[in-house]
Amino acid sequence: MQDWNEVPIDVRVALERIVGPVAAKGQDFNATDVVRTSLSPNRLLSACERTDLVAVALERGGRGYRIEVFHYGSERVIRRWTLSKAEAASVNLLEPPVGR
Numbered sequence: 001m002q003d004w005n006e007v008p009i010d011v012r013v014a015l016e017r018i019v020g021p022v023a024a025k026g027q028d029f030n031a032t033d034v035v036r037t038s039l040s041p042n043r044l045l046s047a048c049e050r051t052d053l054v055a056v057a058l059e060r061g062g063r064g065y066r067i068e069v070f071h072y073g074s075e076r077v078i079r080r081w082t083l084s085k086a087e088a089a090s091v092n093l094l095e096p097p098v099g100r
Helices: 009-019
Strands: 042-050 053-060 066-073 076-083
Touching (some): 009 053, 009 066, 009 076
Antiparallel strands (some): 042 053, 053 066, 066 076
8 A cells, every 4th residue: 555545544544543644655744843734744654454454654754753653453553663764664564673
């Protein structure tokens, strides 16, 4: 899934309750602490799924820019963790890194 609209609606609703609005992949968003109110504070980076789980990586803007991964299963967010930009390039979103 490379488009926010491809992420199942129940997952989108749950994540937006937690983080607020999410911009589509590649769209402008508030990536730094210089806030433009017309932009979302979050942007889809990537998403994937298997039969029992949807994994979504979001870029989270603001003073503490980060990439946060959410696992959604059993009708709720069941796990989340933060990645650096370097880690995001090679991580398997369906498997959290050891110790997270």
